[in-house]
Amino acid sequence: MAQSEILLEAGTNELEIIEFFVDEGPQRGCSSFGVNVAKVLEVIESPGLVSLPGAPHPCFMGTIPLRDIVLPVLDLAVWLGLPRLRRDHEIILVTRFNSRTTGFLASGVTNIHRFHWRDVEPPHQAINNLASNCVTGLVRQDGRFILLLDLEKIIFELDAALPDDAPPPSEVRRTALVVEDSGVMRHMIRERLDAANFEVALAGNGQQALELLLRAEANRPDIVISDIEMPLLDGYTLTRRIRETPVLADLPVILFSSLITDELRHKGQSVGADAQISKPQFGDLARIAMGLIEKRRRPPA
Structure with missing residues (x-):
C-alpha cells in the first residue's frame, strides 16, 4: 500500500481511509475505526505480542524488527480503554x-x-468525553459507524519531549487564523504563536474557517495556518477556495499537518499553499509565518 498508489487529487475534499477493528468479545462485538490511508505504510501480522510489565505506558507492547528499522508497537485497545x-x-x-x-x-x-x-x-459529545478523546470524526458505512482516530494525539501524549524551539517574540503584533479540528493541537499551536506575539483566532474545520474569513472583511488575519484532515472541508480544499476567492486570494496559507511528506508535498503545491510544515515543528511554524507575512507586506521593488 505505497503512498504513490493513492489516487486522490488535492482540493476535491475527499479522503481515503483504511478501516480496522477491535474485537471486544462476544458480548460487545467489534468496534470499527479508521485512519487516513496516506499515513499507513503497510499492514503486517502481529507476531503475538503481549503487554510488557513495567512498560512506560500500559499500551506499549515493545518493539519488533521490520526490515531496517526497530518498530515500536502500541495496543490501540488499551489506549482507548476497550x-x-x-x-x-x-x-x-x-x-x-x-x-x-x-x-x-x-x-x-x-x-x-x-x-x-x-x-x-464531528464526534458526538459522549465520544468527546472519553478519557482518550482521540476521535476526530465519524462516518457511516453499511449501517455502522467508523470512528476516525487522531493517532497524532496518542504519539504526542506518549512523547513529552516535543520540540520547543520557538523564535523570540516579535515587537510587531500579528494575527493568525488557526484551522485545526484537534483540541490538543489547537492548544499547542495557539500557545506557541501567543509566545511569538500573534493574536490567534480558531476554527475547527475548513468550512468554519471559510465562513469566518468571508465575514471578517477589514479584520481578516495576516495568515491562515491549517491542518489538512478535517470534517466538512479539508485543508487542501480550504486553500483552493481561498485562492479562488478574489478578496482572499493573496492571503498567505501554511499547511501544518502530519501528512506533509516529500511524497505528498505536491498536493499542497497544487492548491497554492505558501508553505507546508510537518507536525510537530512548532518553531518552524512561527518563523515561517512571520516571514510570509513580512513578504506580503513588503512593497514591490
Whole structure:
C-alpha cells in the first residue's frame, strides 16, 4: 500500500481511509475505526505480542524488527480503554507521520473506503468525553459507524519531549487564523504563536474557517495556518477556495499537518499553499509565518 498508489487529487475534499477493528468479545462485538490511508505504510501480522510489565505506558507492547528499522508497537485497545479478545492473526498498522514510524495493534482490517469530508460528522459529545478523546470524526458505512482516530494525539501524549524551539517574540503584533479540528493541537499551536506575539483566532474545520474569513472583511488575519484532515472541508480544499476567492486570494496559507511528506508535498503545491510544515515543528511554524507575512507586506521593488 505505497503512498504513490493513492489516487486522490488535492482540493476535491475527499479522503481515503483504511478501516480496522477491535474485537471486544462476544458480548460487545467489534468496534470499527479508521485512519487516513496516506499515513499507513503497510499492514503486517502481529507476531503475538503481549503487554510488557513495567512498560512506560500500559499500551506499549515493545518493539519488533521490520526490515531496517526497530518498530515500536502500541495496543490501540488499551489506549482507548476497550477490552480486546485475543485472537489469531491480529494485525499491526505500520504508520508513518510526524517523521516517525509506529505500529498500532488491532484485531483485524476490514477494507479501504473513500469518503467526502462533508460526510464526516464531528464526534458526538459522549465520544468527546472519553478519557482518550482521540476521535476526530465519524462516518457511516453499511449501517455502522467508523470512528476516525487522531493517532497524532496518542504519539504526542506518549512523547513529552516535543520540540520547543520557538523564535523570540516579535515587537510587531500579528494575527493568525488557526484551522485545526484537534483540541490538543489547537492548544499547542495557539500557545506557541501567543509566545511569538500573534493574536490567534480558531476554527475547527475548513468550512468554519471559510465562513469566518468571508465575514471578517477589514479584520481578516495576516495568515491562515491549517491542518489538512478535517470534517466538512479539508485543508487542501480550504486553500483552493481561498485562492479562488478574489478578496482572499493573496492571503498567505501554511499547511501544518502530519501528512506533509516529500511524497505528498505536491498536493499542497497544487492548491497554492505558501508553505507546508510537518507536525510537530512548532518553531518552524512561527518563523515561517512571520516571514510570509513580512513578504506580503513588503512593497514591490
